[in-house]
Amino acid sequence: MSPTTAPTESSPTPQPPTPDTIFHLSLPPQPPNPTAPTILLLHGLLSSHLEWSLVIPHLQPHYHLLLVDLPGHSRSSSLLPPYTIPSLTSHVATLIQSHARNSKAHIVGMSMGGFITLHLARQYPSLCLSAFVSGATPFEGITKWLAKNNWILYYGFRLSNAMITDWTYDWLCRMIGMKEHRELRQEILTNVKWELIRDVYASIVDGFTMEGMAGVDQVRCLTVAGEKQDQVEVTRRVGQVWKETGVTGRLGSRAFVVRGAVHAWDLQFPEVFAAGIRSWAEGTDLPSEFEVLE
Structure with a gap:
């Protein structure tokens, strides 16, 4: 499968959004297994379901997969604001109730998708079999300042997109070990919208604290x-909060780091990312690349 093309050979026709639903792909396990649980994959800000193209081959043989373009993004760009985390989460909850096996799913979220996953776990726990998030911790320091002054981020995205050619972008990705994702890159360029950046960053600052x-x-x-x-240190403290409040002892929730990984490491180490998802969903030992943060 091309790293920049969503799977189609064994997939049903993608479901286009109606005025109040999000675009999604429903991918059956191979061979079809009616008892296989659902894994829902939620992409990062300005991205799309193509972000998971390299991870999917390592998951689809074993699970029913749901992939989406979140509201305001790509094939769901016609859905209107607000694009706050609670609003995005309500769309996702409706999708799980309608399309996940037994109306429940293992939820996996990268960055913005991770904050949606956390909000799902808080507000709609009955829909979640487990939660796996990466790059989604309460903002602190310069990250929090930028999120509060999100107009800087908006114009930064616009400027960098205008100045960085596809060739330069591909070279920068190779330098940090990310796989080629030219088609996804084109969707990211299209998805840079003020309303998205404003709503998502503001709602993360307001809605996610260490406490x-x-x-x-x-x-x-x-x-x-x-x-x-x-x-990394903020992620460690999240794990400490869960440990100190008894969540780790009761449920097993924990914090980890993957050494050498960039933010979007699903595009860097897709096999390890997928192996981590499988291990967490199945309750088995995580791959050795996952180092627990105590």
Whole structure:
């Protein structure tokens, strides 16, 4: 499968969004297994379901997969604001109820998708079999300042997209070990919208604090940081909050780091990312690349 093309050979026709639903792909396990649980994959800000193209081959033989373009993104770009985390989460909850096996799913979220996953676990725990998030911790320091002054991020995205050619972008990705994703890159360029950046960053600042992470206490949750670009120490403290409030002892929720990983390491180490998802969903030992943060 091409790393920039969503799977189609064994997939049903993609479901286009109606005025109040999000675009999604429903991928059956191979061979079809009616008892296979659902894994829902939620992409990062400005991205699309193509972000998971390299991870899918390692999951689809074993699970029913749901992939989406979240509201305001790509094939769901016609859905109107607000694009806050609670609003995006309500769309996702409706999708799980309608299309996941037994109306439940293992939820996997990268970055913005991770914050949606955490909010799902807090507000709709009955829909979540487990939660796996990467690069989604309460903002602190310069990250929090930028999120509060999100107009800087908006114009930064616009400027960098205008200045960086496809060739330069591909070269930069190779330098940090990310796989080619030219088709996804084109969708990211299209998805840069002020309303998205404004609503998502503001709602993360307002809705996610270190103290609030103790409220993720009804769903077994893994939070992981990519060592090179994510907030490793903040991720460690999330794990400590879960341990100190008894969530770790009761559910097994923990924090991890993957050494050498960038923020979007699903595009860097897709086999390891997928192996981690499988291990967490199945309750088995995580791959050796996952280092627990105590």
